[in-house]
Amino acid sequence: xxxxxxxxxxxxxxxxxxxxxxxxxxxxxxxxxxxxxxxxxxxxxxxxxxxxxxxxxxxxxxxxxxxxxxxxxxxxxxxxxxxxxxxxxxxxxxxxxxxxxxxxxxxxxxxxxxxxxxxxxxxxxxxxxxxxxxxxxxxxxxxxxxxxxxxxxxxxxxxxx
Amino acid sequence: xxxxxxxxxxxxxxxxxxxxxxxxxxxxxxxxxxxxxxxxxxxxxxxxxxxxxxxxxxxxxxxxxxxxxxxxxxxxxxxxxxxxxxxxxxxxxxxxxxxxxxxxxxxxxxxxxxxxxxxxxxxxxxxxxxxxxxxxxxxxxxxxxxxxxxxxxxxxxxxxxxxxxxxxxxxxxxxxxxxxxxxxxxxxxxxxxxxxxxxxxxxxxxxxxxxxxxxxxxxxxxxxxxxxxxxxxxxxxxxxxxxxxxxxxxxxxxxxxxxxxxxxxxxxxxxxxxxxxxxxxxxxxxxxxxxxxxxxxxxxxxxxxxxxxxxxxxxxxxxxxxxxxxxxxxxxxxxxxxxxxxxxxxxxxxxxxxxxxxxxxxxxxxxxxxxxxxxxxxxxxxxxxxxxxxxxxxxxxxxxxxxxxxxxxxxxxxxxxxxxxxxxxxxxxxxxxxxxxxxxxxxxxxxxxxxxxxxxxxxxxxxxxxxxxxxxxxxxxxxxxxxxxxxxxxxxxxxxxxxxxxxxxxxxxxxxxxxxxxxxxxxxxxxxxxxxxxxxxxxxxxxxxxxxxxxxxxxxxxxxxxx
Numbered sequence: 001x002x003x004x005x006x007x008x009x010x011x012x013x014x015x016x017x018x019x020x021x022x023x024x025x026x027x028x029x030x031x032x033x034x035x036x037x038x039x040x041x042x043x044x045x046x047x048x049x050x051x052x053x054x055x056x057x058x059x060x061x062x063x064x065x066x067x068x069x070x071x072x073x074x075x076x077x078x079x080x081x082x083x084x085x086x087x088x089x090x091x092x093x094x095x096x097x098x099x100x101x102x103x104x105x106x107x108x109x110x111x112x113x114x115x116x117x118x119x120x121x122x123x124x125x126x127x128x129x130x131x132x133x134x135x136x137x138x139x140x141x142x143x144x145x146x147x148x149x150x151x152x153x154x155x156x157x158x159x160x161x
Numbered sequence: 162x163x164x165x166x167x168x169x170x171x172x173x174x175x176x177x178x179x180x181x182x183x184x185x186x187x188x189x190x191x192x193x194x195x196x197x198x199x200x201x202x203x204x205x206x207x208x209x210x211x212x213x214x215x216x217x218x219x220x221x222x223x224x225x226x227x228x229x230x231x232x233x234x235x236x237x238x239x240x241x242x243x244x245x246x247x248x249x250x251x252x253x254x255x256x257x258x259x260x261x262x263x264x265x266x267x268x269x270x271x272x273x274x275x276x277x278x279x280x281x282x283x284x285x286x287x288x289x290x291x292x293x294x295x296x297x298x299x300x301x302x303x304x305x306x307x308x309x310x311x312x313x314x315x316x317x318x319x320x321x322x323x324x325x326x327x328x329x330x331x332x333x334x335x336x337x338x339x340x341x342x343x344x345x346x347x348x349x350x351x352x353x354x355x356x357x358x359x360x361x362x363x364x365x366x367x368x369x370x371x372x373x374x375x376x377x378x379x380x381x382x383x384x385x386x387x388x389x390x391x392x393x394x395x396x397x398x399x400x401x402x403x404x405x406x407x408x409x410x411x412x413x414x415x416x417x418x419x420x421x422x423x424x425x426x427x428x429x430x431x432x433x434x435x436x437x438x439x440x441x442x443x444x445x446x447x448x449x450x451x452x453x454x455x456x457x458x459x460x461x462x463x464x465x466x467x468x469x470x471x472x473x474x475x476x477x478x479x480x481x482x483x484x485x486x487x488x489x490x491x492x493x494x495x496x497x498x499x500x501x502x503x504x505x506x507x508x509x510x511x512x513x514x515x516x517x518x519x520x521x522x523x524x525x526x527x528x529x530x531x532x533x534x535x536x537x538x539x540x541x542x543x544x545x546x547x548x549x550x551x552x553x554x555x556x557x558x559x560x561x562x563x564x565x566x567x568x569x570x571x572x573x574x575x576x577x578x579x580x581x582x583x584x585x586x587x588x589x590x591x592x593x594x595x596x597x598x599x600x601x602x603x604x605x606x607x608x609x610x611x612x613x614x615x616x617x618x619x620x621x622x623x624x625x626x627x628x629x630x631x632x633x634x635x636x637x638x639x640x641x642x643x644x645x646x647x648x649x650x651x652x653x654x655x656x657x658x659x660x661x662x663x664x665x666x667x668x669x670x671x672x673x674x675x676x677x678x679x680x681x682x683x684x685x686x687x688x689x690x691x692x693x694x695x696x697x698x699x700x701x702x703x704x705x706x707x708x709x710x711x712x713x714x715x716x717x718x719x720x721x722x723x724x
Contacts, residue, residue: 062465071341
């Protein structure tokens with residue numbers, strides 16, 4: 001099962017290296033990792049997706065907690081949290097296929113952000129499954145390039161992550 | 162005030178009386194300030210020695226050890242010592258010089274990314290970019306190094322930072338900014354009650370105690386609990402001295418080269434009270450077969466150690482001293498009868514009688530190594546502060562130098578660092594000037610850091626070095642004999658200096674002993690002398706350390722003695 005760990009850290013140089021280094025030397029595998037400043041510029045939020053099959057989550061979080069710059073770790077339950085990732089995809093589109101692609105963009109509430117004679121650049125957000133489904137539908141048209149940010153997630157309701 | 166001076170003042174505020182170090186280009190401002198300081202500086206001959214000496218100082222005294230090295234090669238020479246301290250949870254602050262800020266990242270002369278290199282082997286580290294941060298960083302470094310599960314902290318300081326002027330008032334304590342660091346020291350009361358309940362219900366209990374007991378200063382609490390509950394105690398290598406090894410409840414050391422009775426007792430126990438230990442592979446052997454019938458109560462200050470290697474039934478995160486005191490209180494409420502598990506105590510006694518550690522005095526007129534250790538123990542009445550190197554002599558010392566007090570047996574356990582013992586003995590002697598400090602060495606290990614002979618002479622440190630000399634890299638040779646068809650691939654080191662002449666070359670008294678009948682007298686003379694001494698004890702070359710449970714084995718695989 002995939003776990004989404006939301007890790008609140010001090011926003012200081014070297015903190016990402018400490019976290020990434022810890023994962024590497026303890027043999028923990030990272031599926032995706034997103035880091036950015038929080039509402040308070042003193043802190044950053046790391047959203048780390050790991051697979052429980054590869055490593056015991058309890059050891060991962062305990063070892064992470066030992067890093068002096070780590071303040072808080074939340075193992076986000078999928079049902080109790082909202083998760084999103086951002087997709088940018090460049091897909092082949094000529095006069096014949098363009099309208100079909102645009103329909104799909106409509107259905108998935110994605111957005112065309114760049115148009116040129118041979119390709120479209122599309123932006124889309126959603127949870128992992130939705131993004132993957134959209135990509136699968138685009139593949140037959142010819143995906144030239146694809147970028148995903150990896151997952152960020154937030155707890156539902158009043159309680160903060 | 163100049164930042165270099167601020168650093169020394171801030172160190173003094175943390176109680177630092179000694180720095181073990183070696184100067185260098187980027188340390189010039191700091192060493193210039195040291196020239197007028199009343200902080201003692203012990204000049205080593207290699208930075209690794211400075212690191213191990215600071216480590217030995219810390220383990221012997223319980224205070225934070227401080228070492229210092231210059232940028233680039235000076236700092237990389239500290240790496241082994243930092244890793245050693247990390248593995249054995251030793252509070253250490255390593256100050257390294259760094260190139261000027263404007264030269265950082267440009268492959269400048271003597272530049273190395275020290276915070277990067279040491280990242281996996283430190284509890285925390287700092288690269289100081291702003292001199293105004295120095296007072297706070299130094300305070301935080303000592304706090305982090307010495308609290309919770311102790312460990313090494315590196316402070317890397319660019320030389321231009323140390324030249325800046327800043328305001329400093331030694332009375333004004335800077336506020337720490339460590340929002341993510343809050344060690345748990347008080348054990349959970351409910352868990353402690355549960356622990357008392359399962360201990361009281363146990364029929365075959367064993368205490369398995371480690372370095373954490375010594376670090377927490379919990380030896381008295383442990384002894385009281387063991388005596389009250391009448392529970393036999395075995396310790397790890399770092400735990401030696403946390404329970405008096407001459408006590409009837411002591412079973413000595415556990416693990417690969419532990420006593421047969423300690424290993425038998427763990428294998429049959431129905432309850433293991435594990436305190437300040439981490440279930441290392443040298444203790445457990447094959448994990449699935451380790452103590453198969455036991456419930457585990459595990460007390461440790463580091464939550465990550467709980468259930469890391471074995472699933473624990475009653476985990477208690479907290480400081481061993483507080484938790485053991487509270488646990489004893491709970492046990493007393495249950496009014497344990499001392500003979501509630503008499504058959505178990507009889508069984509332990511029987512194992513001790515039937516499978517004692519064997520001490521052979523001599524074979525073919527040659528000294529047996531374990532007897533040499535036994536003699537050192539006898540002559541010092543077990544009261545010396547013993548440091549060891551790593552290898553066969555270390556295990557013989559662990560088996561036969563019965564240790565009565567905490568912080569009196571110092572050895573590189575986790576990392577197994579050859580060359581550790583002699584510089585660690587230097588640090589221990591600085592911390593404890595009135596104690597008899599002995600480095601029990603192997604001839605292989607000693608050759609790794611023997612340049613520190615100059616250090617003991619220069620600083621008038623009366624450290625005694627006893628080389629258990631078999632002209633082999635003995636532990637590896639033993640494995641080659643037992644598991645690699647006796648093919649002694651590069652473990653024979655007959656080519657070695659004349660250690661007596663070497664000692665004399667440094668102006669140190671040197672002795673050589675080859676006959677059993679001469680050993681005691683030489684030990685007495687050397688140990689009674691005011692200065693340092695080196696004793697080259699020639700022992701039977703191919704003696705092995707027994708008992709031995711092969712790596713990954715179980716108690717059933719134990720080889721008790723030479724075949």
